[in-house]
Amino acid sequence: MSSADKNLSVFKTEGLPDISSKKFGILVAEWNTEVTEKLFEGAYQTLINNGASPENIERGNVPGSFELTLGAQWFAERRDIDAVIALGVVIQGETKHNDYINHAVAQGITNVSLKSGKPIIFGVLTPNNMEQALDRAGGVHGNKGDEAAITAIKMLGLYNQIATAGAY
Ligand SMILES: Nc1c(NC[C@H](O)[C@H](O)[C@H](O)CO)[nH]c(=O)[nH]c1=O
Numbered sequence: 001m002s003s004a005d006k007n008l009s010v011f012k013t014e015g016l017p018d019i020s021s022k023k024f025g026i027l028v029a030e031w032n033t034e035v036t037e038k039l040f041e042g043a044y045q046t047l048i049n050n051g052a053s054p055e056n057i058e059r060g061n062v063p064g065s066f067e068l069t070l071g072a073q074w075f076a077e078r079r080d081i082d083a084v085i086a087l088g089v090v091i092q093g094e095t096k097h098n099d100y101i102n103h104a105v106a107q108g109i110t111n112v113s114l115k116s117g118k119p120i121i122f123g124v125l126t127p128n129n130m131e132q133a134l135d136r137a138g139g140v141h142g143n144k145g146d147e148a149a150i151t152a153i154k155m156l157g158l159y160n161q162i163a164t165a166g167a168y
């Protein structure tokens, strides 16, 4: 299913957990900032709209998407951070460089999530061109930042469910 079939900003909010005390790290890559800033705004506002406190959302900037993994590890190592959202836009160029970045970041973020036991959300667009990027940053296909934020919230809810069930 592609983004054309499932809008990134359309999701159910029933049954979401209380995140008023949860703390989020949001990493933003500094390449293609005309898009990454839209992703950040989407992620930030979605967290606020669903109960997060502004003082519990901490932003960090990284030079490029390749650095999202290490930034996510640094955030995840902090005891007060409950979830991390990693935002970037890697646009296909003339060479295979984008492939190497995309695979490295996807695997790296997965590894940090498994190592830390915390939700580390892959909010990275990997478009062929700028038009496709903008379509997924508040355009016709919604905002990847919205999706990343709601994914973080849902994973925190799943953790509560699983951890609570095993508490007795
Ligand atoms: N071309 C893009 C990059 N390239 C930079 C890398 O992410 C990295 O910072 C560099 O290779 C040094 O380690 N980054 C993006 O986020 N988006 C691009 O389109």
Ligand SMILES: CC(=O)[C@@H](O)COP(=O)(O)O
Pocket: 090, 091, 092, 093, 094, 095, 096, 097, 098, 099, 101
């Ligand atoms: C993903 C990138 O780093 C990309 O912008 C590099 O472009 P190119 O493959 O044309 O060198």
